[in-house]
Structures are given as C-alpha cells and as structure tokens.
Amino acid sequence: MFINFWYAVASSQSVTDQPLKVRMLGQDFVLFRDGSGAVACLADTCIHRGASLGNGKVKEGCLQCPYHGWRFDRDGRCTRIPSLGAGARVPARARVDSYPVVERYGLIFAFLGDLPEEERPPILEIPEWGREGWRTMAYTYDWQVHFQRSVENSLDAPHVDFVHDFGGMNNTTFKLEPERSVVEERGAWGAVHLIDTKTQHFEHGHCGASHTWTWLLFGKGDDSPRFLFYTFITPVDETRVRRFLIHARNVQLEPRVDDQLRPANDTAEREDRVVIESLRPAESPTGTHHEFMVADDAIMVRYRERLREWEQRGWRIDSDEVQRQRKRVAFAIPGPARRQGGSWVLDPIPLLAPDERSSAVWPDSSSSSPSS
Numbered sequence: 001m002f003i004n005f006w007y008a009v010a011s012s013q014s015v016t017d018q019p020l021k022v023r024m025l026g027q028d029f030v031l032f033r034d035g036s037g038a039v040a041c042l043a044d045t046c047i048h049r050g051a052s053l054g055n056g057k058v059k060e061g062c063l064q065c066p067y068h069g070w071r072f073d074r075d076g077r078c079t080r081i082p083s084l085g086a087g088a089r090v091p092a093r094a095r096v097d098s099y100p101v102v103e104r105y106g107l108i109f110a111f112l113g114d115l116p117e118e119e120r121p122p123i124l125e126i127p128e129w130g131r132e133g134w135r136t137m138a139y140t141y142d143w144q145v146h147f148q149r150s151v152e153n154s155l156d157a158p159h160v161d162f163v164h165d166f167g168g169m170n171n172t173t174f175k176l177e178p179e180r181s182v183v184e185e186r187g188a189w190g191a192v193h194l195i196d197t198k199t200q201h202f203e204h205g206h207c208g209a210s211h212t213w214t215w216l217l218f219g220k221g222d223d224s225p226r227f228l229f230y231t232f233i234t235p236v237d238e239t240r241v242r243r244f245l246i247h248a249r250n251v252q253l254e255p256r257v258d259d260q261l262r263p264a265n266d267t268a269e270r271e272d273r274v275v276i277e278s279l280r281p282a283e284s285p286t287g288t289h290h291e292f293m294v295a296d297d298a299i300m301v302r303y304r305e306r307l308r309e310w311e312q313r314g315w316r317i318d319s320d321e322v323q324r325q326r327k328r329v330a331f332a333i334p335g336p337a338r339r340q341g342g343s344w345v346l347d348p349i350p351l352l353a354p355d356e357r358s359s360a361v362w363p364d365s366s367s368s369s370p371s372s
C-alpha cells in the first residue's frame, strides 16, 4: 500500500456533521463536515491518550474527543482542552494529522500523504461526468483482496472472454494494438486492445496506484456507443479493498435503463471478485518472477514497474513493521503540515526505505489527458 495518492473515501452524502470512521491503508481516519459544510479528514487517534476521535461528536464545527473532550478543528489543531480551564492556551504540539480533501464525482477524495499540492499525483479524470448526452451510475463494492490484484484485473483484457458473458463480445479474441500497447499520459498509463473487429475497442489503464479506467468503444465516432467504467480502488488494508465504480454511457440514457444495467454490473463485479479472491499468492508477485507473462500483459508489467518506482520514492508502507509494532505504537500517515516541521505526537507510519537505484520521475504534467 502506498501513501501520497488521492483515495476515494466515501460518498459525498455520507459525510455529515456526524463523524464517519473509515479505514484506509490499514489506518483509521475520521471525516466530518465543519460549521461551513467543508469536509475534514483527520487521523482517528487522539493525541492525548489515544481514543478514537470517530467515536466523538462534532461541536461548534470541531471534532470533540469522546474521552476527555479535547476539540480538533478541520486542520487537526486542538482548539480546547477542558481540563486546563476556560481560556487556557492550547500548546501548538496538540494537533492530529489532517489530510487534503476534495469532493468530486459524488465522492470525497482524501490525499493520504505529505506532498505539497503541486507535487501530488492527479485524481483520474472523468470528462463525461455531468456532460450532456451522458448518463452515469455509481456503485460501491467490497472485495477481500490485496489492492494490487484488484487493479491488475482492471488492466487485464483477455480475462473478459472467459470470466464474463457480455452478449456479443463473448468468445472473441482480445489482441493488443501494438503501437498503443502502453500509452503514458499525465500520470495515467493505458493500453488499447482490439476486440474482434477494427471498430470495437477495449481500452484500459491506470492513474496512480489505484484509479483505473476500462472503456468499451463500439466504433470510432463520438456518437458511437460507449460504455465507460472508472474505478477508484481504495485499499482498506492489506487484504481488503473498497471499489468505487462510476459507469458512464452515451446510449440508452433513460433512467429506467439503470435498473436493467445495475444487475448486469453487479454480476460482472461478482464474477471478477470470485476469480481475484482465489489468486495465489494473495499479493501479486514482485516484478514478473513466478508468473508467465505474455505480450497482452504488457500493461501489467508496466504497472508493476510504476509501483516499484513509487516504492523507490519511499511511498510504500512497511506493513510488516506496522504489524510488528501494532500493539505498542499507534502510527499516523503524515499529512502535509508535517513538512513545516514542529514536533508531532504520533510516529509517522514506517515506510520501506528507497534503495540507491532510484531514478523515478513523475511524467510531464503538461501532456494530454488519458481520454485524448
């Protein structure tokens, strides 16, 4: 699991002025809306004596700890320590990590890491969202898998013939379009697979560690039928993911068609989930050892190279170490405020140390979007 990416946390409407506890990357977080309606995402561990802030209450726009009533604002700063007496000064060190948040596509996204704004990898774009001539549907699914297995399934075209029955597309052969086997654009990486004719295309790719897109395109013109799937995969921990799926279509726009499509999408998800939960080992092998990759797996190989590059930047959580110390240490994923220095109560989560071979660079952010 990796810090320094945007992760989909919950639907917008599920975050209210009541605290919402969410587990991501093996850590606990709490979300709430402050007095202005802005969303806050804080590390869930109270820095006083370790209570779960998510069990507290929102009071006057701040989150009040259920144990001794300390209050924390949207930036994680403690604003009130009742036992010190009215008007007492609150020490600057009394703060919890807070994380940047945006609301987009009906979801809350939190940036779980400490990178400054200009260095943050992007959220996968959905250009069709809210656009005339398109209809979108949202789903949430839970799988008992390591996140990388879930992402790699989105990057895997040939399985579609064998795991699913998509009407006219079944029993066709997916062939990689050689000149577009791996495209890299603005932090996103994709591949194009031809289905059985020159006019039917299957495109897929990933943006960052766990946002993926899968497109079914019937014809080349803008008016041709398109079924687009965007999935924001959030690791809950090393063995579970929550998948926030947005399905966009430019045909059959009547709302009643949603009721027909929903069971079909549920079925496809279930078919994938059953296979992916059965894979061995539970976590993808590192690199391409211990698997027999073929040409169609090029995008998968590239994805694993990317993960390795992010690991080399020191973004990969050392889950074994977290597990080893779990009974004695409550860690926090460092938020951007830690870059300004100061002393923090909770230790930062252990990360795998980069080795000396690191040469990773983020791609040029001025190039075009994955949809072009």
Ligand code: FES
Pocket (backbone or CB within 6 Å): 046, 047, 048, 049, 050, 051, 065, 066, 067, 068, 069, 070
């Ligand atoms: S543990 Fe939160 S106020 Fe004491």
Ligand SMILES: [Fe+2]
Pocket (backbone or CB within 6 Å): 159, 160, 163, 164, 268, 272
């Ligand atoms: Fe599938």
